[in-house]
Each structure stands twice: as structure tokens, then as C-alpha cells.
Amino acid sequence: MARPRKFDIEDALKDAMNIFWQHGYDAASLAVLLEGMGMTRSSLYQAFVDKKTLFLKALDRYEVEAVDAAIAVLTTGSEDGAERIDRLFCSVIEAVKNGDQRGCLLCSAAAGPAAVDPDISEVVQRQLNKMSQAFYVALTQSAAHAHTSEQERGDMAEMLLSQYVGLRTMIRSKTRDEAVQKSVNAMRKFVGGGRSEVSA
Amino acid sequence: MARPRKFDIEDALKDAMNIFWQHGYDAASLAVLLEGMGMTRSSLYQAFVDKKTLFLKALDRYEVEAVDAAIAVLTTGSEDGAERIDRLFCSVIEAVKNGDQRGCLLCSAAAGPAAVDPDISEVVQRQLNKMSQAFYVALTQSAAHAHTSEQERGDMAEMLLSQYVGLRTMIRSKTRDEAVQKSVNAMRKFVGGGRSEVSA
DNA sequence: TGTGTATTGTACCGATCAGTACAGAACTCT
DNA sequence: AGAGTTCTGTACTGATCGGTACAATACACA
Numbered sequence: 001m002a003r004p005r006k007f008d009i010e011d012a013l014k015d016a017m018n019i020f021w022q023h024g025y026d027a028a029s030l031a032v033l034l035e036g037m038g039m040t041r042s043s044l045y046q047a048f049v050d051k052k053t054l055f056l057k058a059l060d061r062y063e064v065e066a067v068d069a070a071i072a073v074l075t076t077g078s079e080d081g082a083e084r085i086d087r088l089f090c091s092v093i094e095a096v097k098n099g100d101q102r103g104c105l106l107c108s109a110a111a112g113p114a115a116v117d118p119d120i121s122e123v124v125q126r127q128l129n130k131m132s133q134a135f136y137v138a139l140t141q142s143a144a145h146a147h148t149s150e151q152e153r154g155d156m157a158e159m160l161l162s163q164y165v166g167l168r169t170m171i172r173s174k175t176r177d178e179a180v181q182k183s184v185n186a187m188r189k190f191v192g193g194g195r196s197e198v199s200a
Numbered sequence: 201m202a203r204p205r206k207f208d209i210e211d212a213l214k215d216a217m218n219i220f221w222q223h224g225y226d227a228a229s230l231a232v233l234l235e236g237m238g239m240t241r242s243s244l245y246q247a248f249v250d251k252k253t254l255f256l257k258a259l260d261r262y263e264v265e266a267v268d269a270a271i272a273v274l275t276t277g278s279e280d281g282a283e284r285i286d287r288l289f290c291s292v293i294e295a296v297k298n299g300d301q302r303g304c305l306l307c308s309a310a311a312g313p314a315a316v317d318p319d320i321s322e323v324v325q326r327q328l329n330k331m332s333q334a335f336y337v338a339l340t341q342s343a344a345h346a347h348t349s350e351q352e353r354g355d356m357a358e359m360l361l362s363q364y365v366g367l368r369t370m371i372r373s374k375t376r377d378e379a380v381q382k383s384v385n386a387m388r389k390f391v392g393g394g395r396s397e398v399s400a
Numbered sequence: 401t402g403t404g405t406a407t408t409g410t411a412c413c414g415a416t417c418a419g420t421a422c423a424g425a426a427c428t429c430t
Numbered sequence: 431a432g433a434g435t436t437c438t439g440t441a442c443t444g445a446t447c448g449g450t451a452c453a454a455t456a457c458a459c460a
Contacts, residue, residue, distance in 0.1 A: 024312070046406085114373040116227065154382055155389070161366075165369055173314040186355035204427060251419090
């Protein structure tokens with residue numbers, strides 16, 4: 001028994017996520033967010049408390065939409081874990097070649113607000129951890145690495161994660177496509193995924 | 201034949217560099233800069249034109265002070281290039297263990313303003329390129345990699361660079377020391393530097 | 401057809417942002 | 431000592447920041 005809201009709250013959150021993704025936390029001003037989300041100031045504050053809370057919710061949304069998708073690539077689809085790692089890095093290349101230079105919201109958050117705000121840092125760390133665990137699983141299920149020690153795989157999972165973060169950070173800074181491609185080439189060779197050479 | 205300036209322009213630039221390094225471009229407000237550089241608004245604008253120009257000059261300063269230092273580690277000191285790469289990553293670990301969580305100004309710039317401003321992006325890319333070339337040189341002068349193809353070394357140099365960027369980005373986002381250590385462990389093993397195990 | 405209630409639209413808030421105007425101060429040279 | 435010149439200190443600008451107050455609005459229910 002009240003006035004109904006004009007917007008779908010999930011859609012609005014998705015819009016917010018995309019805006020933060022493209023602009024970054026600081027550069028995504030309230031004006032930009034309101035415009036992109038198609039709602040008024042009061043509605044936004046009524047529904048999302050404040051900018052930081054909105055960002056945290058957008059990060060949660062990103063987790064579901066992008067991080068979990070990456071984790072799915074790392075943990076399902078192919079028998080061999082190394083090939084799945086391979087696929088993840090190839091998908092990054094593919095995005096770049098399609099003109100997507102937004103990088104990764106999580107990685108941008110790590111470089112930006114997470115350095116200042118503990119609440120944001122906590123969420124970022126949790127998601128990064130999730131990814132490193134997925135790398136670990138993939139390595140464990142890889143013919144080339146299953147025999148290595150638990151510690152070795154843990155180390156390598158962490159390395160793959162920082163590699164991923166660095167790659168997507170550089171992409172956002174307009175690094176030439178060829179440089180990105182080279183980096184992935186070397187990483188693929190290193191991990192030794194199933195597929196012989198380039199493909200996508 | 202005029203009033204002499206009260207500050208040393210090089211010292212001021214060094215201060216500015218450190219402030220940008222710690223706070224990041226956006227968060228380093230004029231107020232913070234003026235305070236930290238110990239000068240007044242007029243003097244700053246008279247000497248450095250505007251904030252962005254100051255940042256570009258601070259980036260140049262960072263190139264001399266930090267990037268070139270890293271490049272020196274990669275290109276001089278030891279006979280074996282892989283060991284020099286090893287040393288660079290170990291120095292990152294050492295900084296973290298000493299409580300330095302500022303990361304790398306260049307990497308933060310890559311993730312932040314370089315994504316928006318072409319002038320900044322250009323400088324960032326130039327410096328990143330310089331680093332990847334140094335990695336290439338180190339690989340070429342490494343017993344373990346000298347025999348590989350030129351292309352392979354180029355790929356791997358680019359990978360080492362993105363690894364470096366990712367690592368320092370994660371450090372700034374307050375990633376646990378152990379995770380950083382793990383990542384470096386794996387990277388060291390991968391590169392196969394001379395020194396057997398941990399050291400510093 | 402009211403009446404209660406939650407959302408919306410708008411106008412506003414103080415704070416802070418980067419940048420500027422300009423008078424006064426501090427020096428060198430004549 | 432005076433003129434010329436450059437730097438400094440302060441006060442100010444308009445724009446924008448995130449956030450709030452409050453009346454108008456649109457609905458469900460009685």
C-alpha cells in the first residue's frame with residue numbers, strides 16, 4: 001500500500017556495476033550513476049544507502065556475474081585443468097580483441113579504493129582468494145601439475161592470480177594488444193595447457 | 201634580479217612524487233600536495249603549471265628514481281640474467297616485509313588515470329615498455345633462457361612485466377604477505393634464477 | 401472515494417575540488 | 431636609494447562533490 005518503485009533493483013545494480021566498471025569508483029560520480037541507472041537521487045539513496053554501499057553491492061554483483069564466471073571456466077568444462085587455465089587467459093585476449101578495454105572491476109578496485117578503504121579491501125581480497133583457489137583446483141586437476149607438491153601448486157595458483165591481475169590492469173591502461181598477447185603466449189606455454197598453439 | 205624562490209624545485213618534485221605514490225593521483229588533492237610539498241598555491245602553479253603537469257613530472261621523476269633502479273637490477277650486478285630477475289622480485293618482497301604497501305606509482309597510474317588520460321597513458325606505456333625491454337635483456341643473458349627463440353624471450357619478458365604489475369597492484373590492495381610470497385616463489389622457480397632457495 | 405504509505409522529483413546543503421587574481425614582499429641591478 | 435622583476439600569501443572563483451529535506455505523487459487498501 002504505497003507508491004510502487006519505477007525501477008527494477010537488480011537492473012539498477014547491474015547498471016551501477018557497469019558504470020563503476022567503466023569509470024572506476026572515484027570517476028563514477030553520483031551524476032554519472034544517476035544518469036546511467038536512470039533514476040533520481042532520492043531513489044538511489046533510498047535503495048542503496050550511499051555511494052560506497054552501492055559500490056560494495058556492485059562488487060557483489062560483479063562477483064556473481066564475472067568472477068564466478070571466470071571460476072567456472074577454471075573449474076569446469078574440460079578434463080584437464082591446465083587447458084581450463086589456458087581458456088581463461090584466452091578469453092581475456094578475446095575480450096581485448098573485441099575492443100573491451102575496461103579491464104576488470106575487481107582489479108581496478110584493488111588498485112584504487114581497496115588501497116584506502118578497509119571494507120572494500122575486504123571484499124576485494126575475498127574475491128581474489130576465491131580466484132586463487134580456483135586456480136589451485138585447476139592445477140590439481142591438470143596432468144602436468146597434479147604430481148607437484150601441494151605447496152608448489154599453491155604458489156603457482158597465487159602467481160597465476162597476480163598474472164591475471166597484472167594483465168587486466170595493463171589492458172585498462174591501454175597497453176598494445178600485441179604486448180598482451182605476448183604475455184598470454186608465455187603464460188600458456190608455462191602452464192602447458194592441452195591445446196597446442198593459438199586458436200581464438 | 202628578482203625575488204628568489206624559497207623552495208628547491210627538485211626537492212618539491214620529489215615530495216610530489218611521494219605524495220602521488222602514497223595517495224594516488226585523484227586522492228592527492230591540491231591541499232595535500234601543498235601541505236606535503238611545503239609551498240603555497242601560487243608557487244606550485246607558477247612552477248608546475250597545473251596538477252596534471254605536476255603529475256607527469258612526478259612520473260618522470262619516478263622513472264629516474266624507481267623504474268631505472270629496477271632496470272638497473274635487471275641489467276647489471278650479476279652475470280646471470282635470471283638471477284637478476286630473481287633479485288628484482290625478491291626486492292619487492294623485501295619492501296612488503298618492511299611494511300611498504302604503497303605498491304608502485306607506475307602501476308597505480310596504469311590502473312587509474314592512465315585509463316582516462318592519453319597523455320598519462322603515453323608516459324606509463326613508455327615506462328612499462330622500458331621495463332619489458334630490461335626483462336628481455338635479462339632473459340637473453342640468462343643461461344636458462346639464452347637458447348630460446350627471440351620470440352619466446354619477448355613473450356616471456358612481457359609476461360614478467362605483467363606479473364610485476366599484478367604483484368605490486370595486489371600489494372597496494374593489502375593482499376596478505378604470504379600470498380605475495382607464494383606468487384614470487386612460483387615466479388622464481390619458473391624463471392630459474394641462480395640462487396637455490398629463499399634468501400632475503 | 402478517501403486515507404495511509406512508500407517512492408519520486410527538485411531544490412538545496414556544506415564541503416571540497418582545481419585553478420586564478422592581485423597586492424605585497426624580497427631580491428638584483430642601476 | 432630607487433626601479434624593475436619575480437616570487438609569495440591570501441582571498442576568491444565557479445564547478446562539482448556526496449548527501450539531505452521535503453513536498454508532490456501514485457499506488458493499495460478500507
